[in-house]
Amino acid sequence: MPIERVAIIGLGLLGGSVGLAVQERLPAVRLSGFDADPAVRQRAAERGLVHTVADDAAEAVRGADLVILCVPVGAMRSAAKAIAPGLSEQAIISDVGSSKQRLAKALAEELPGHHIIPAHPVAGTEQSGPDAGFASLFARRWCILTPPEGADGAKVAQLAGFWEALGSKVEIMDAAHHDMVLAVTSHIPHLIAYTIVGTASDLEEVTRSEVIKYSAGGFRDFTRIAASDPTMWRDVFLHNKDAVLAMMQRFEADLGAMRAAIEAEDGEAMFDLFTRTRAIRRGILDEGQDDARPDFGRGHE
Amino acid sequence: MPIERVAIIGLGLLGGSVGLAVQERLPAVRLSGFDADPAVRQRAAERGLVHTVADDAAEAVRGADLVILCVPVGAMRSAAKAIAPGLSEQAIISDVGSSKQRLAKALAEELPGHHIIPAHPVAGTEQSGPDAGFASLFARRWCILTPPEGADGAKVAQLAGFWEALGSKVEIMDAAHHDMVLAVTSHIPHLIAYTIVGTASDLEEVTRSEVIKYSAGGFRDFTRIAASDPTMWRDVFLHNKDAVLAMMQRFEADLGAMRAAIEAEDGEAMFDLFTRTRAIRRGILDEGQDDARPDFGRGHE
Numbered sequence: 001m002p003i004e005r006v007a008i009i010g011l012g013l014l015g016g017s018v019g020l021a022v023q024e025r026l027p028a029v030r031l032s033g034f035d036a037d038p039a040v041r042q043r044a045a046e047r048g049l050v051h052t053v054a055d056d057a058a059e060a061v062r063g064a065d066l067v068i069l070c071v072p073v074g075a076m077r078s079a080a081k082a083i084a085p086g087l088s089e090q091a092i093i094s095d096v097g098s099s100k101q102r103l104a105k106a107l108a109e110e111l112p113g114h115h116i117i118p119a120h121p122v123a124g125t126e127q128s129g130p131d132a133g134f135a136s137l138f139a140r141r142w143c144i145l146t147p148p149e150g151a152d153g154a155k156v157a158q159l160a161g162f163w164e165a166l167g168s169k170v171e172i173m174d175a176a177h178h179d180m181v182l183a184v185t186s187h188i189p190h191l192i193a194y195t196i197v198g199t200a201s202d203l204e205e206v207t208r209s210e211v212i213k214y215s216a217g218g219f220r221d222f223t224r225i226a227a228s229d230p231t232m233w234r235d236v237f238l239h240n241k242d243a244v245l246a247m248m249q250r251f252e253a254d255l256g257a258m259r260a261a262i263e264a265e266d267g268e269a270m271f272d273l274f275t276r277t278r279a280i281r282r283g284i285l286d287e288g289q290d291d292a293r294p295d296f297g298r299g300h301e
Numbered sequence: 302m303p304i305e306r307v308a309i310i311g312l313g314l315l316g317g318s319v320g321l322a323v324q325e326r327l328p329a330v331r332l333s334g335f336d337a338d339p340a341v342r343q344r345a346a347e348r349g350l351v352h353t354v355a356d357d358a359a360e361a362v363r364g365a366d367l368v369i370l371c372v373p374v375g376a377m378r379s380a381a382k383a384i385a386p387g388l389s390e391q392a393i394i395s396d397v398g399s400s401k402q403r404l405a406k407a408l409a410e411e412l413p414g415h416h417i418i419p420a421h422p423v424a425g426t427e428q429s430g431p432d433a434g435f436a437s438l439f440a441r442r443w444c445i446l447t448p449p450e451g452a453d454g455a456k457v458a459q460l461a462g463f464w465e466a467l468g469s470k471v472e473i474m475d476a477a478h479h480d481m482v483l484a485v486t487s488h489i490p491h492l493i494a495y496t497i498v499g500t501a502s503d504l505e506e507v508t509r510s511e512v513i514k515y516s517a518g519g520f521r522d523f524t525r526i527a528a529s530d531p532t533m534w535r536d537v538f539l540h541n542k543d544a545v546l547a548m549m550q551r552f553e554a555d556l557g558a559m560r561a562a563i564e565a566e567d568g569e570a571m572f573d574l575f576t577r578t579r580a581i582r583r584g585i586l587d588e589g590q591d592d593a594r595p596d597f598g599r600g601h602e
Binding site: 098122126132177180184193195196200203205206208209221235265271282289295297299 | 375399424425426433442443445472482483486487488489491493494497498499500501502507509512513516520525529536545551552564566568571572576579581582583584585591595598
């Protein structure tokens with residue numbers, strides 16, 4: 001049974017990209033959408049992110065086979081409440097949130113008896129809002145589904161097929177494991193980036209203008225990540241607290257070891273680490289998960 | 302008095318880029334070069350990174366008005382020793398090293414009475430070796446000169462003019478301040494990137510294959526930086542030990558504060574930091590120090 005009607009709640013970078021990708025790759029699907037912000041609704045209608053922008057969340061999901069919540073994880077519970085009156089019994093309720101355990105619990109509490117299959121397309125940019133989305137965001141990126149115990153296998157397959165149609169590769173995993181994996185590959189990198197950019201802007205010995213001018217030495221990469229949506233990321237750290245703290249402890253211990261190596265002028269320990277880390281980069285390029293051109297193919301002219 | 306003959310010692314990413322940039326922008330300048338590795342010398346000759354590849358460092362610098370040492374900072378002293386017999390009295394001796402205080406001392410000791418003006422073009426990519434260089438590497442990037450006390454003003458102006466001709470913007474500062482600024486904008490970001498990539502590859506709960514697959518969540522940016530040349534970076538941390546340790550202390554304190562905010566579920570503290578950091582990104586884009594396109598303009602198809 002193909003998915004015929006999709007409702008998108010939240011029309012920012014992720015929601016907008018889903019809408020545009022569906023129109024490009026699943027042209028038979030009918031799309032409706034809603035955003036709590038009237039200005040975003042208007043812009044979404046202007047850009048044609050979905051076919052119909054509803055003025056009400058429950059209205060947007062009426063008749064949808066698949067509802068995708070594309071709001072910050074901290075807003076998922078209230079989004080679930082808002083759509084509840086409009087949901088059809090057979091609809092799949094999914095999302096795009098970056099942390100899954102707490103979210104799955106909140107959705108299950110708000111929408112008992114519904115087919116809830118949380119999902120996380122591991123894709124994005126530092127931009128946000130209704131102008132940020134684009135149709136190819138999910139191409140060749142992984143989308144992780146975390147179906148709860150007892151989920152309907154046919155619905156899981158339907159959702160997997162939907163993401164594959166948008167160009168994604170799909171993996172199914174346990175929500176707790178998802179949260180651990182993403183703590184490492186996404187949450188801690190964001191936390192580190194936000195922190196070092198904060199450290200640099202608070203220095204007295206080095207001016208903000210100097211930090212900006214000489215950012216091409218490596219720092220500017222961190223500022224891109226640290227320009228990501230503050231609400232989204234605050235919610236991620238609140239929701240995935242335990243895994244983030246566990247991974248942070250490892251990182252801090254490893255950083256302490258590097259500090260000790262620098263203090264002891266132990267060049268061998270540094271050289272060993274700096275050599276090992278190249279293998280991971282090669283793996284990412286071999287797997288097609290990044291642009292192989294130097295400097296990400298950044299323009300140099 | 303224009304610079305007529307330039308010698309480049311070390312023909313990797315930086316040395317090769319200087320050679321190519323000179324040929325493009327200063328076609329009247331005659332270029333000679335040397336690298337301690339015969340395979341690099343051969344490749345440099347094949348690519349035409351300089352007009353003449355010498356088989357000996359002293360030979361390469363004979364008759365040069367400007368000698369640029371483009372070797373890892375830990376190899377600068379022996380490079381200086383090697384060129385000494387061929388240097389003319391009026392030649393400017395400069396370099397492209399990422400840390401300046403210890404280096405200036407080493408050069409002054411090895412080449413007494415010579416015109417030493419250390420320099421640092423803040424530009425690079427994660428690639429290294431004689432195939433990595435390209436002519437536009439320095440365009441619109443800053444080059445910092447750190448002339449020692451008593452340096453010849455005319456020589457400093459000549460060197461500044463040389464870098465401006467290659468497309469750089471030039472700033473003059475004290476070596477100690479340089480080392481502090483670059484610790485923040487370059488050295489600490491590299492150390493953090495190397496460390497988190499190491500942390501991720503050593504985990505037991507998360508496989509290396511998972512780290513690679515889901516790296517698009519932010520981690521892959523760090524792996525690019527952590528793919529940089531290990532020898533170069535080991536030397537930077539050994540040479541700029543004090544400033545790196547001082548800045549690391551600030552970063553670790555700030556990271557501790559973020560950990561405390563997550564433990565206390567203090568969403569406001571997080572939101573505040575995550576909002577402040579966007580200003581620095583805007584400054585970098587306004588100053589033309591990064592690609593403004595989302596995701597650095599990475600290919601998404």
